[in-house]
Amino acid sequence: MRGKLFIALVLISLNVRAANMVVTNEIDGTVDASSYDTPPYAGLVFGYFTSGFFNMYPQFTNSLVSVSRGGASLQNQYEQQQPKYSPGPFALARTNGVVAYDFILANDNGSYDSNNVYTYSTSLFGALTNVYNGTATTNEGFQIPIQHYMLGANVASVSGGDGGSVARNAGAMQRNLDSGSPAVDLWHDNNTNGMNSNLTDVSGNYWFFALGHLTPKTALAVCIAWWRGLGLETNVGSITFDVANAQCSASNKFAATSISWDGAKFSCTLKADRMPPSWDISACVSNQVATTLWGDMPTYGAVFQWTLKLTNMPVHATYNVKIDGVTIAQLTDTQLAAGYNLATNDVVSNPFNQQRTAVLYSIRDKYGVDHTTLLATHNAGSSGLYGRDLINFQSDASGLWPATHGPALVQNAQYWADIMSMRTNYDVRTFNAAQQTNHTLTVTAQSAVNATTMTIGTTHWGQ
Numbered sequence: 001m002r003g004k005l006f007i008a009l010v011l012i013s014l015n016v017r018a019a020n021m022v023v024t025n026e027i028d029g030t031v032d033a034s035s036y037d038t039p040p041y042a043g044l045v046f047g048y049f050t051s052g053f054f055n056m057y058p059q060f061t062n063s064l065v066s067v068s069r070g071g072a073s074l075q076n077q078y079e080q081q082q083p084k085y086s087p088g089p090f091a092l093a094r095t096n097g098v099v100a101y102d103f104i105l106a107n108d109n110g111s112y113d114s115n116n117v118y119t120y121s122t123s124l125f126g127a128l129t130n131v132y133n134g135t136a137t138t139n140e141g142f143q144i145p146i147q148h149y150m151l152g153a154n155v156a157s158v159s160g161g162d163g164g165s166v167a168r169n170a171g172a173m174q175r176n177l178d179s180g181s182p183a184v185d186l187w188h189d190n191n192t193n194g195m196n197s198n199l200t201d202v203s204g205n206y207w208f209f210a211l212g213h214l215t216p217k218t219a220l221a222v223c224i225a226w227w228r229g230l231g232l233e234t235n236v237g238s239i240t241f242d243v244a245n246a247q248c249s250a251s252n253k254f255a256a257t258s259i260s261w262d263g264a265k266f267s268c269t270l271k272a273d274r275m276p277p278s279w280d281i282s283a284c285v286s287n288q289v290a291t292t293l294w295g296d297m298p299t300y301g302a303v304f305q306w307t308l309k310l311t312n313m314p315v316h317a318t319y320n321v322k323i324d325g326v327t328i329a330q331l332t333d334t335q336l337a338a339g340y341n342l343a344t345n346d347v348v349s350n351p352f353n354q355q356r357t358a359v360l361y362s363i364r365d366k367y368g369v370d371h372t373t374l375l376a377t378h379n380a381g382s383s384g385l386y387g388r389d390l391i392n393f394q395s396d397a398s399g400l401w402p403a404t405h406g407p408a409l410v411q412n413a414q415y416w417a418d419i420m421s422m423r424t425n426y427d428v429r430t431f432n433a434a435q436q437t438n439h440t441l442t443v444t445a446q447s448a449v450n451a452t453t454m455t456i457g458t459t460h461w462g463q
Contacts, residue, residue: 031064
């Protein structure tokens with residue numbers, strides 16, 4: 001009955017308005033997604049989620065570190081993972097003069113009910129003021145401001161019901177609400193929008209790998225649910241062109257110059273201020289892509305809006321839309337006038353998509369995993385691609401703790417060197433990969449248009 005009590009409390013508390021997460025500075029801290037985020041699934045949900053902070057806020061150098069471990073319950077996270085891995089990323093945030101962030105999935109390890117989740121998440125939220133030292137919870141003297149968020153519990157790959165996940169999700173939501181944070185309703189958001197607890201969807205595409213691990217499309221669904229559950233921005237940007245008058249009529253987070261229209265071809269120099277989070281557009285683990293999600297959960301395909309709109313174009317025409325000479329779509333004048341969402345474009349060679357992929361792969365470099373197989377590229381005895389990475393850090397931290405704990409852990413030379421290597425050798429590279437550049441947009445009629453029959457300033461053109 002205690003688990004049911006929390007579910008009832010959440011339903012009541014959902015009417016309480018909690019502050020959305022607003023990004024005003026770099027996001028430094030940790031993400032705990034348990035085995036959802038360990039090889040051979042490393043860099044899926046963590047990569048998709050954290051890429052959003054680089055892509056949506058390219059003015060900031062973010063430093064997020066995975067503290068995930070396969071099989072770790074929330075109790076294990078509190079007593080083992082948090083005290084050895086989290087002090088470094090949290091201390092880096094303090095060094096950078098920003099609040100630290102702590103994102104935690106209510107995983108299914110431990111078979112918890114809602115009260116268990118609430119209890120252990122309360123302990124996790126108490127860090128680092130109080131932290132486990134290997135024997136007991138003590139005040140280690142840390143003075144670091146930290147914003148903690150529970151990320152809910154996902155639909156589970158079980159038959160005959162999913163009550164355990166619903167209860168865990170309820171406990172996580174209540175913990176957030178009691179902290180004045182958004183209630184991230186991961187389970188209901190995904191379930192009501194099309195994800196089920198079967199291993200496959202109606203098309204035979206996998207929602208889950210063995211033991212309930214997320215496929216790329218499921219990881220993307222989780223990322224989207226987290227992003228909007230936290231109240232983060234999803235309106236990436238938009239731009240509208242009045243083609244007949246060769247001008248930009250509205251722009252948000254885009255800039256356009258050198259606009260021209262010759263009756264058959266529209267072109268301009270286009271620069272976006274930012275882009276949506278990254279996800280796997282080309283095949284990754286088990287030869288799967290994330291973008292099959294749009295067919296299964298179409299509402300999620302409309303969450304991130306990055307809209308290109310062209311009005312006052314010839315009717316009954318089909319146009320090739322190109323970025324830097326690469327065809328990214330073939331659309332009618334009606335579709336262009338309604339607006340095309342660049343966020344869900346899945347053309348691998350699209351320069352925008354290539355840049356988003358570069359950000360994702362840079363995050364995986366920091367993780368020390370292959371870009372597509374998601375398997376570790378080295379062991380702890382050697383450094384990563386550009387220096388010491390997450391594999392090295394987790395190994396060094398495990399070797400030091402609990403004999404060295406609290407502030408002494410952060411002050412350890414090797415421990416801190418690993419933190420700084422991840423920052424300077426990987427996060428800075430990811431920051432650079434997210435910086436926007438100029439592109440050439442061309443929209444060309446597939447069939448010739450008789451420019452002499454144009455009536456300038458109207459939406460009707462000569463047949």
